Amino acid sequence: MVTIHGDSISNTTNTTAQTNDTMPAPAYTVKExxxxxxxHVRIVGIGAGASGINMVHTLRHQLRDSFEHVVYEKNSGVxxxxxxNRYPGCRCDIPSHNYQFSWRPNREWTNFFSSAEEINAYLGRICDDEGMRDSVIKTEHEVLGAHWDEAQSRWLLEVANLRTGERFSDHxxxxxxxxxxLNNWKWxxxxxxxxxxxxxxxSARWPAQFSCQDKTVAVIGNGSSGVQIVPAIxxxxxxLVHVVRTPTWILPPRVQIFSMGPAADMIDSIELDDDExxxxxQIVRFQTDPAFYRSFVKTIEKESNNSFPIVMKDSQEQAxxxxxxxQYMTAVLDGDERLCKALIPDYALGCRRMTPAPMYLQTLRQPNVQVVTxxxxxxxxNALELASGEVIEVDAIVCATGFDVSFCPRFPLVGRNGNLQDLWRDSMPQAYMSCAVPGLPNYFTFLGPNAPIGHGSVFTLAEHIATYIAGVIRKCQTEGIKAIVPSQAAVNDYSxxxxxxxPRTAWASSCSSWYKSGRDGTVTALHPGSRTHFFHMLETFRGEDYEYVYEGDGGGGGRASSHRxxxxxxxxxxxxxxxDPEGDPTWYLDDAALTAGATDDEKATTRMKAQL
Incomplete structure (x- = not known):
């Protein structure tokens, strides 16, 4: 087999054909x-959340009709x-109009920060309107295992139909x-x-029939879910007994923050009630005034993107x-010495996720609320026994205790180097630009190790990552590449x-955080730069960082040629x-006009989009 590593070629098979004079190498023939x-390729997706739904849309627009696509979703819905997540108070902490797809704007968001129900309804409407549910997305289907078959250059999958209990194979x-x-929740x-x-x-499995009415309820955890549940119930x-082990930074209301910065004039022009x-x-104006709507969205987006300097360690912005x-937390807690000590961190701002939590701090000062540290x-x-031996009787326990954030796949994922579950269980997870993994050919992931998951809207991230992935697949489809994988050397350099x-960031400072897999160690969850930095990085495909197997390199699912x-x-x-009878054979004239006077970055972006 011939494997291309950047500009070098290693030949590992067919040496007999090269040394035996009676078996000459086949002559090269032009591909007709x-x-x-x-x-044509078959693409299997796992998960029908925002990233999976956007991937369906992106593949349809960038690969056109040269592929088939199925998405397996373990839940009963998209x-x-x-x-x-349906717990009381569940909502997004990104402004609604920036927590949506650029290709599907929703001008009817009811609140500055949308509820879980409203976001889920938005995603469901997209699937319905674009015919994704039956044609692509298979709900109540779970991938149980995936194994890379080198001879065929394809993934062999085991899938379970959770409705019927049937198990079947796919590729x-x-x-x-x-x-x-943030998907694999844990007790x-x-x-x-x-x-x-x-x-x-x-919190991630809130029963619809559960009621807190007139009960003594313990809420364990003060992460992003816990601080929303407490004031809601x-x-x-x-x-209410609230168990807090680690202080956390609580942001002032985000609208208040925006109103004190460059977006102040825009916020002042928006009609909001006391509940935001x-x-x-206002909704009618969003619907009928596209120029104003676009200006509003871009202003809030720009302001959100400008927050990165705050997490730079020892910066003036952070101080x-x-x-x-x-000052804000102390004032809201009315200077209560015990609560301030328990809740206001002494670690760097940004070391753990900064969380907006309207009415959370105010709730903790109520007479029937006990904060346990x-x-x-x-x-x-019928009770909690504390480390001191104190016993607190409770009627119900709410665990807002988060997820398994180890990045280990939930199913065996076996590539060239073995099972990724085993490889990442005992070592630091590494990925190429967060979306590809060495040893796993033709495999891509959203929000893998060191993705910008704490940098802003996941929707926009999903669009950029999907465009990158679709571009790589298109390259393979049109350049005779059977298998593509980032090299270990490239990933080592990236890591x-x-x-x-x-160490330049607050993320790496001393605290326990899911950014560091729930420990105080190496940052595995966040991108080394700003959100814009991540987008810029993904604009260019670095072919030199990948290894390729071409058509004719042995095996290959029937696509081998007579010559490599x-x-x-x-x-x-x-x-x-x-x-192409429907194409434009002089497209290059349009590109030249489009890029006239553009910056180098703008020209590069235009060229990339044209290639895709």
């Missing part, structure tokens, strides 16, 4: 297809995290994992938890923001850069661009 002919030329990182490790006599609820409970709901007149946050020794049938960069030549894709001398 025009340049640009796309080989929406991913917004289908799963994919390309496997795209959009299952997400806290508390002795006796599941022997508790009352209700035990996890408080009006119903008899008593848009007025009916100022930390002082403002500390020590550990839980065990759970008794070295990450390790050298992260990386340029065989050049074909019969004609181009699909001149032969």
């Amino acid at each position: 297809e025009p340049l640009g002919t796309a080989q 929406g991913g995290t917004w289908h799963e 994919a030329d390309f496997l795209i994992n959009a299952s997400g990182i 806290p490790d508390l002795p006796g938890l599941h022997d508790f006599a009352g209700d035990v609820v996890h 408080y009006p119903q409970v008899k008593k 709901n848009f007025s009916p007149e 100022f923001a930390a002082a403002q946050m500390r 020590q550990g839980i020794r065990r759970v008794l049938p 070295e850069h990450i390790r050298a960069f992260m 030549n990386r340029f065989r894709y050049l074909g019969n001398g004609f181009s699909t661009r001149e032969l």
